[in-house]
Each structure stands twice: as C-alpha cells, then as structure tokens.
Amino acid sequence: xxxxxxxxxxxxxxxxxxxxxxxxxxxxxxxxxxxxxxxxxxxxxxxxxxxxxxxxxxxxxxxxxxxxxxxxxxxxxxxxxxxxxxxxxxxxxxxxxxxxxxxxxxxxxxxxxxxxxxxx
Amino acid sequence: xxxxxxxxxxxxxxxxxxxxxxxxxxxxxxxxxxxxxxxxxxxxxxxxxxxxxxxxxxxxxxxxxxxxxxxxxxxxxxxxxxxxxxxxxxxxxxxxxxxxxxxxxxxxxxxxxxxxxxxxxxx
Numbered sequence: 001x002x003x004x005x006x007x008x009x010x011x012x013x014x015x016x017x018x019x020x021x022x023x024x025x026x027x028x029x030x031x032x033x034x035x036x037x038x039x040x041x042x043x044x045x046x047x048x049x050x051x052x053x054x055x056x057x058x059x060x061x062x063x064x065x066x067x068x069x070x071x072x073x074x075x076x077x078x079x080x081x082x083x084x085x086x087x088x089x090x091x092x093x094x095x096x097x098x099x100x101x102x103x104x105x106x107x108x109x110x111x112x113x114x115x116x117x118x119x120x
Numbered sequence: 121x122x123x124x125x126x127x128x129x130x131x132x133x134x135x136x137x138x139x140x141x142x143x144x145x146x147x148x149x150x151x152x153x154x155x156x157x158x159x160x161x162x163x164x165x166x167x168x169x170x171x172x173x174x175x176x177x178x179x180x181x182x183x184x185x186x187x188x189x190x191x192x193x194x195x196x197x198x199x200x201x202x203x204x205x206x207x208x209x210x211x212x213x214x215x216x217x218x219x220x221x222x223x224x225x226x227x228x229x230x231x232x233x234x235x236x237x238x239x240x241x242x243x
Contacts, residue, residue, distance in 0.1 A: 002170075004170060004172060004205075006195070006202065008195050008196075046122075046124065046207065046236050046237075047236065047237035048124055048234040048235070048236060048237060049234055049235040049236065049237050051234075053234065053235050054232055054233065054234050055213060055216070055217065055232070055233040056230055056231065056232050056233070057217055057220040057221050057226055057230070057231040057232075057233065058226055058227075058229075058230050058231070059221050059226040059227045060227070064217070064221045064226075066217055070232055070234075071126070071128045071198075071200070071230045071232040072196070072198050072200075074196065074198070076195075078126065078202065078234075080237075081205070083170070089179065093179055093181055093190055096179075096181040097181050097183055097188045102181050102182055102183045103183045103184070105182075106180050106181065106182050106195050107180070107181045107182075108178050108179070108180050108181075108193050108194055108195040109178060109179045109180070109181060109193070110172040110173055110175070110177065110178045110193070110194075111172070111173040111177060112170045112171065112172060112173070113170075113171035113172060113173050
C-alpha cells in the first residue's frame with residue numbers, strides 16, 4: 001500500500017534554529033530518505049515552503065476568491081511529506097516515527113486512495 | 121516553480137450518505153474533473169496527484185522522550201482536512217491559482233497553494 005506521511009511542525013521553532021542546527025536536521029532527513037530507499041519503501045517526498053508563501057483559492061458562487069496565507073492559521077503547519085510503499089499501515093507508522101519532526105511536532109499517516117495517478 | 125496544491129474539504133459531508141448517493145455525486149463532478157485533468161496535463165504533463173483515504177483512517181505519530189505515541193487521526197481538528205495533494209511545475213503563481221480554481225473541491229472547500237522548498241529534497 002502507498003502511504004503518505006504528512007509532517008506537521010511549528011514553523012517558528014524551525015525559524016529559530018541556527019544555520020548549523022538546520023543543516024543537522026536536514027542531514028537526518030536525507031539519511032532517513034536514503035535508508036527508506038535502500039529498504040525499498042521510499043516513493044518520494046517534498047518539503048513545502050513555509051506558510052508565509054501560501055496562497056489559498058476558493059470558488060464561491062462562480063467567483064474565484066484568492067487570499068494570501070495558508071488555509072488555516074495553525075501552530076503546527078503541514079511542512080512536507082514522505083510517500084512510502086509499505087506492506088501494512090503499522091510498517092508506515094514505524095517509518096513515520098523516525099521522521100525527525102515526530103520528536104517535536106506530529107506525523108499523520110494516511111493511506112493513498114488510488115495508485116499514484118498520472119493525470120496527464 | 122514547483123508547487124504543491126493541497127486540497128482541503130469537509131470529508132464528514134461524505135459520511136453517512138449511501139453508496140448510490142456517493143456515486144451520483146461523483147458522476148456529477150466528473151466533467152469538472154475531466155476539465156481539470158485536461159488543463160493540468162496541458163500545463164504540466166508530469167503532474168501527479170494523490171487522493172488520501174478518509175482522515176478517519178489516519179494515525180498520528182509522535183515521539184516524546186524517546187517514547188512513541190500513536191493516536192487515531194487526523195492531526196488537524198479543523199472541519200476541513202487535507203484530502204489530496206497535487207504536485208506540479210507551473211510558470212507562476214497566477215497559473216497555479218487558475219489550475220487550483222478548477223479543482224472541484226475549490227467550490228465547496230479550499231485549495232492551498234504552496235511552493236516546494238528548493239533545498240532538502242527528500243526524494
């Protein structure tokens with residue numbers, strides 16, 4: 001099964017880290033991704049730019065309504081994801097627990113409904 | 121620019137409705153989805169989309185003091201939760217807004233456009 005691990009963390013805490021601390025965290029992500037690839041569970045992943053760069057779009061009564069900022073102002077915002085191919089949800093939970101943000105934020109594990117869908 | 125389009129909607133509106141009603145609603149939205157996929161494919165042939173299972177199937181994982189804490193999800197306690205994500209390369213934000221506005225859920229939920237960070241790519 002394909003499982004998405006959605007990473008939620010406090011952006012302010014990240015902003016407060018030194019360059020060196022950030023590099024250390026990123027290194028842990030790269031190492032985890034490498035290990036997941038070697039275990040054949042890694043399908044992909046991305047880091048999202050901060051919510052400051054977010055734009056929210058709604059269509060109401062046929063009108064496109066655009067607002068700056070994220071969908072919701074929350075303390076812990078979605079900051080990225082891993083996409084895993086796992087035998088069970090429990091296996092995905094094991095991998096999710098190893099994502100560095102699990103130690104201070106939270107990782108939500110959700111099965112993907114259909115296969116990776118090439119919409120083209 | 122690489123973008124993530126996050127699809128937020130109130131999934132509880134799907135709870136408790138029958139199979140037939142769900143099928144009818146899906147069929148009703150189908151022309152909009154076809155338009156979306158055509159436009160997306162034209163704008164970026166390499167676009168990918170993932171639809172997530174219902175948030176009621178989510179698990180939330182935290183590690184505190186080395187202890188793993190797993191709870192039933194979803195993480196967010198907002199009415200609308202993320203239900204899907206598109207990853208696409210588009211020329212600019214205006215085009216991302218145009219594409220996002222074509223997603224059927226934009227009419228009853230919200231589409232959040234987030235550029236992808238250009239470092240620390242985990243893929």
